[in-house]
Amino acid sequence: MKFLRRNSAEQTATVDNDGGDQATRREAGDPTQPKGKPTPKRREAEGRKRGPVPPPPQTQREAIKRMRRNKPERRKAAAERRERMMAGDDRYLMQRDRGPVRAHVRDVVDSRRHLMGLFMPLVLIVFAVTLLRNPLLEQLATVFCLALLVTMVFEGLMLGRLVNKQVRAKFPDSAEKSLSLGWYAFIRAMQLRKLRVPRPRVTPKDAAKVG
16 A cells, blocks of 8 residues: 555656646747647737737827828828839729720720820810900811811721720620720820820830730
């Protein structure tokens, strides 16, 4: 009986010593010892590194101060988004500009010169002429505007046919409607080249490559 009791006591002491040694090794950072708890996820680890989330502003003045403090960061992020959008990155484009079909339509428009692109500057010139209060000049400006309008309509129809023909040949499985593609090309052709979004990636010299 004494022998059994002594063995039991020795085993208990051995277990206690092993547990203490394992705890000591875990505290010392021994990788071979089990942690006793699941490994934290990446989000939790990053959250601990970054610290707690700041509380919401309590007053309007505090909110304004926080906005001013983060203003440079917001400007930098906005400039980066703008640059990627101008470069034609689908992730930053508007819904109407996304996809390879719309990108090809833009290339077709940008690879050609269009009289429609002069519409806005010419309208400003005609408006300035009407301010002169000269009946003859006003009549000439009216006739010029009508002729320009007819020319734009004709050019827009021809551009729409060209765009749809090339899209159907290059993207036979496209579900884009012909009217939608034609209108998209018409609107882009009316804009000045420097104001087009996204930025043109081809020039009139590349018309043969695009066609």
